[in-house]
Amino acid sequence: MQREVLKRVYVGQRRTFSLRMAPMIDVIFLLLIFFFVAAKWRPEENFLPFQLPTAQAQGQQLGKPEPLIIYIEATQTGCRVQVGQLYTVQIENKEIETDLAVLMGKIEKSLRRQKRFATDPIEIICGPEVKWEHLAKIYNIFFGAGLTDITFQMVEF
Numbered sequence: 001m002q003r004e005v006l007k008r009v010y011v012g013q014r015r016t017f018s019l020r021m022a023p024m025i026d027v028i029f030l031l032l033i034f035f036f037v038a039a040k041w042r043p044e045e046n047f048l049p050f051q052l053p054t055a056q057a058q059g060q061q062l063g064k065p066e067p068l069i070i071y072i073e074a075t076q077t078g079c080r081v082q083v084g085q086l087y088t089v090q091i092e093n094k095e096i097e098t099d100l101a102v103l104m105g106k107i108e109k110s111l112r113r114q115k116r117f118a119t120d121p122i123e124i125i126c127g128p129e130v131k132w133e134h135l136a137k138i139y140n141i142f143f144g145a146g147l148t149d150i151t152f153q154m155v156e157f
Contacts, residue, residue, distance in 0.1 A: 064121060065116070065120050065121070066121075067120070067121035067122055067123040067149075067151070068083070068084055068110065068111070068114070068116060068120065068121070068122045068123070069084055069123050069125060070082070070083055070084075070122060070123065070124045070125065070138075071125050071127075072124060072125070072126045072127060072130050072134070072135065072138065073127045073129075073130065074127055074128075074129030074130045074131070075090070077092050077093055077094075078090065078091045078092045078093045078096070078099075078134065079091050079130050079131070079134045081103055081138065083103075083106050083107055083110045084110055084114075086106075086109075086110050086113065087106040087109070087110060089102055089103045089106055091103065091134060091138075096134075096137065100137060100138070100141050103138070103141065104141055104145060107142070107145070107147075108145075118145075118146040118147055118148070119148065119149060120149065121149040121150075121151065122142060122147055122149060122150045122151070123150075123151050123152070123153055124138075124139070124150065124151070124152050124153070125152075125153045126152065126153075
C-alpha cells in the first residue's frame with residue numbers, strides 16, 4: 001500500500017520537460033554584445049593610404065633671420081637714415097613729419113624687396129651725435145607700423 005501511495009505521489013509530481021526561452025535569449029544577447037565590444041573595427045595599418053616622407057641627409061635649420069640694419073647719422077640740419085644698403089633718407093628738422101613718412105615708405109619697400117615680415121628683427125645703429133628727439137620719433141614710426149623686434153646696437157666711441 002505504501003508503494004501505491006508513493007507511486008501515485010511520484011506520478012502526480014512528474015513534470016513535463018520544456019525549455020525556458022527567456023534566459024537563453026538573454027545569454028545570446030550578452031554574447032553578441034561581448035563580441036561587438038571585443039571586436040577590432042579599424043582596418044589594418046598597412047592598408048591606410050599614408051606615406052612617410054623620406055629621410056634627408058641635410059636638415060633645414062629654421063632660425064631667426066638676419067636683422068635689417070638701420071644706420072642713423074647726425075647731420076647739420078637733422079639726421080640721415082640708411083636702410084640696409086638700399087635706401088637713404090635725409091630727415092630735416094623743418095620737415096620732420098614728411099621725412100618720417102618717406103622713411104616709412106622706404107622701410108616698407110625694403111621689407112617687401114627682401115621678403116621680410118613685420119616680425120623679423122631690425123637693428124638700429126645710431127651715431128653719437130644723433131639727437132634723442134630724432135631717434136625716438138624714428139623708433140615710434142617703426143613700432144607704430146607693427147615692427148616689434150627692434151634692437152639697438154651698442155657702439156663705443
